[in-house]
Amino acid sequence: MSVLDVTDLSVHLGGRPALAGVSLSVDRGELVGLVGPNGAGKTTLLRSIMGLLRPRRGRVVVDGHAARPGRSQLGYVPQRHEFAWDFPISVENVVMTGRTGVQGLGRRPKEGDWTAVGDALDRVRMNDLRERPVGELSGGQRQRVLVARALALEPSVLLLDEPFTGLDMPTQELLSELFLSLARENRAVLMTTHDLAAAIYSCDRLALINRSIVAVGTPVELRDPRLWMDTFGVGENSPLLRILEAV
Amino acid sequence: MSLVDFVTDLLNPELSFLPKALLIAVMSSIVCGVIGSYVVLRGMAFIGDAVAHAVFPGLAIAFVVSGNLIVGGTIAGVLTAVLVAVFSQNRRLKEDSIIGVFFVAAFALGIVIISQAPGYAGSLQQFLFGSITGIPDEDLYVVGAAGALILGIAFVLHKEFVAITLDREMARAMGLRVFWLDIVLYVLVTLAVVISVQTIGNILVLALLITPAATARLLTDRLGLMMAVAPAIGGASALVGLYVSWSWDFPVGGTIVLVLTAVFLAAWAFAPRHGQLARYFTRRASAGSPEAAV
Numbered sequence: 001m002s003v004l005d006v007t008d009l010s011v012h013l014g015g016r017p018a019l020a021g022v023s024l025s026v027d028r029g030e031l032v033g034l035v036g037p038n039g040a041g042k043t044t045l046l047r048s049i050m051g052l053l054r055p056r057r058g059r060v061v062v063d064g065h066a067a068r069p070g071r072s073q074l075g076y077v078p079q080r081h082e083f084a085w086d087f088p089i090s091v092e093n094v095v096m097t098g099r100t101g102v103q104g105l106g107r108r109p110k111e112g113d114w115t116a117v118g119d120a121l122d123r124v125r126m127n128d129l130r131e132r133p134v135g136e137l138s139g140g141q142r143q144r145v146l147v148a149r150a151l152a153l154e155p156s157v158l159l160l161d162e163p164f165t166g167l168d169m170p171t172q173e174l175l176s177e178l179f180l181s182l183a184r185e186n187r188a189v190l191m192t193t194h195d196l197a198a199a200i201y202s203c204d205r206l207a208l209i210n211r212s213i214v215a216v217g218t219p220v221e222l223r224d225p226r227l228w229m230d231t232f233g234v235g236e237n238s239p240l241l242r243i244l245e246a247v
Numbered sequence: 248m249s250l251v252d253f254v255t256d257l258l259n260p261e262l263s264f265l266p267k268a269l270l271i272a273v274m275s276s277i278v279c280g281v282i283g284s285y286v287v288l289r290g291m292a293f294i295g296d297a298v299a300h301a302v303f304p305g306l307a308i309a310f311v312v313s314g315n316l317i318v319g320g321t322i323a324g325v326l327t328a329v330l331v332a333v334f335s336q337n338r339r340l341k342e343d344s345i346i347g348v349f350f351v352a353a354f355a356l357g358i359v360i361i362s363q364a365p366g367y368a369g370s371l372q373q374f375l376f377g378s379i380t381g382i383p384d385e386d387l388y389v390v391g392a393a394g395a396l397i398l399g400i401a402f403v404l405h406k407e408f409v410a411i412t413l414d415r416e417m418a419r420a421m422g423l424r425v426f427w428l429d430i431v432l433y434v435l436v437t438l439a440v441v442i443s444v445q446t447i448g449n450i451l452v453l454a455l456l457i458t459p460a461a462t463a464r465l466l467t468d469r470l471g472l473m474m475a476v477a478p479a480i481g482g483a484s485a486l487v488g489l490y491v492s493w494s495w496d497f498p499v500g501g502t503i504v505l506v507l508t509a510v511f512l513a514a515w516a517f518a519p520r521h522g523q524l525a526r527y528f529t530r531r532a533s534a535g536s537p538e539a540a541v
Contacts, residue, residue, distance in 0.1 A: 047416075050419075050420045051420075052416075052419055052420060068422070069419060069420055069421065069422040070420075070421050070422015070423070071422065074420070076416075076417060076420045078414060078416050078417055082414055082415075082416050082417070083413060083414045083417075084288075084412060084413050084414065087288055087409075087412065087413055087470070088288070088464065088467065088468045088469055088470050088473055089409070089413070089469075089470055090469070093470075094413065097406070097409060097410045097413060097417075098417075098421075100406050100407060100409075100410045100418075100421055100423065101421030101422045101423060103406065105403050105404065105407070106402065106403040106404075107406075133468040133469075135468070149417070
């Protein structure tokens with residue numbers, strides 16, 4: 001059953017429509033890739049799901065409740081450059097900041113908080129680096145830390161914004177495996193990506209988006225090149241279509 | 248002057264302004280060390296500078312109407328900080344431009360106001376460069392109480408300040424009130440500046456906020472340690488600075504800042520892991536043994 005339901009969502013940014021009539025459902029246990037060109041509204045959709053943007057129309061339901069910042073069962077993994085990596089803080093303390101919203105003012109972390117942090121670090125296989133300063137981590141390790149921070153609240157939905165950007169292929173493959181296994185642990189995982197090959201290989205379903213959803217389906221169902229030409233606004237001879245044929 | 252003479256002077260009832268100045272300088276340095284750690288880690292040194300200048304019209308008005316300088320400075324500083332936070336919501340202009348507009352405007356206003364007071368040149372110099380005389384007794388209590396309040400609020404909101412510094416978007420997603428936390432942090436910076444301004448002076452107060460925290464950052468990769476080391480460096484430098492300034496009759500604000508700067512340079516050169524010497528030796532060691540270079 002679906003744990004994330006976006007229904008007829010329209011969002012305006014700076015007076016212009018950024019999303020128009022977007023509907024999308026993600027089930028527990030599946031990894032869904034959100035694919036589209038720059039400015040298609042991928043990040044806007046994620047931010048709307050988080051409840052950070054007020055939609056003109058439509059709604060977002062997470063686990064049966066309307067989405068609200070800090071209240072919904074959502075884990076958010078922003079793009080890596082949003083994070084201050086020069087901050088003097090250890091891996092485990094970064095993951096602990098994921099629980100700031102539920103800890104209450106002036107409260108120290110309790111045993112339950114540390115258990116959740118330990119579990120999250122186990123999930124992403126970073127427990128042996130828990131005391132390392134984050135500034136000393138590699139790109140792939142940093143991405144894992146951000147995922148662990150999102151998992152610290154034990155969310156039923158995980159949102160990933162461009163998790164592969166700037167990472168080499170082996171690292172991307174390891175992360176894809178991780179995301180898939182996180183989905184299989186009874187979570188819904190929705191990620192935006194520019195890496196079409198990785199998306200087609202690893203995702204259960206893809207959603208093609210350009211202001212509105214062009215098509216949703218398994219990679220096999222989305223073989224028709226016209227869907228991709230519509231989404232990305234490219235011609236028949238685009239190298240993009242050849243990549244699709246190749247995979 | 249020997250240390251014994253300095254202690255004798257501190258205890259001399261005719262020089263009662265000296266222990267007061269020492270106490271205020273040390274207290275405000277400790278508070279600035281803690282708050283400055285947030286300022287340095289958020290890269291908002293420019294905001295610290297802005298607030299430092301922005302308290303000036305408040306001090307000037309308080310001086311002209313013979314009101315309490317701390318109260319006047321606080322009102323002006325907080326007002327400017329809130330204006331900056333509100334105007335920064337407009338995405339067309341970056342925050343640093345807004346700050347550039349407001350802090351010079353505030354400083355200009357202060358100069359115009361204080362020029363209305365008779366014989367203002369002397370008091371202007373006192374405001375800008377600090378002075379250890381003429382601190383009223385009540386200021387000891389005001390600075391003590393304000394310092395305790397600032398540290399108390401920082402303690403309660405520490406987790407939240409760290410979260411918004413690390414990643415504002417995530418902080419919003421967690422339901423934190425980022426805008427209000429920003430305002431509270433600006434107000435804390437303002438208060439830390441205001442209680443320090445009297446001894447150290449308006450122009451130099453930024454050093455109290457930035458230098459100890461920057462020095463501590465060079466020495467450690469752990470936030471808790473940094474926030475303990477910064478106030479220790481600040482407090483000790485204030486003590487040494489006042490001693491040197493009293494011994495050689497140097498201006499107190501400038502002397503304290505020079506002591507702070509010396510400590511910073513020492514840390515820059517000799518810090519255990521990130522210092523220049525440590526780097527030099529690591530490079531040589533790794534150049535000598537190929538397997539260590541990986």
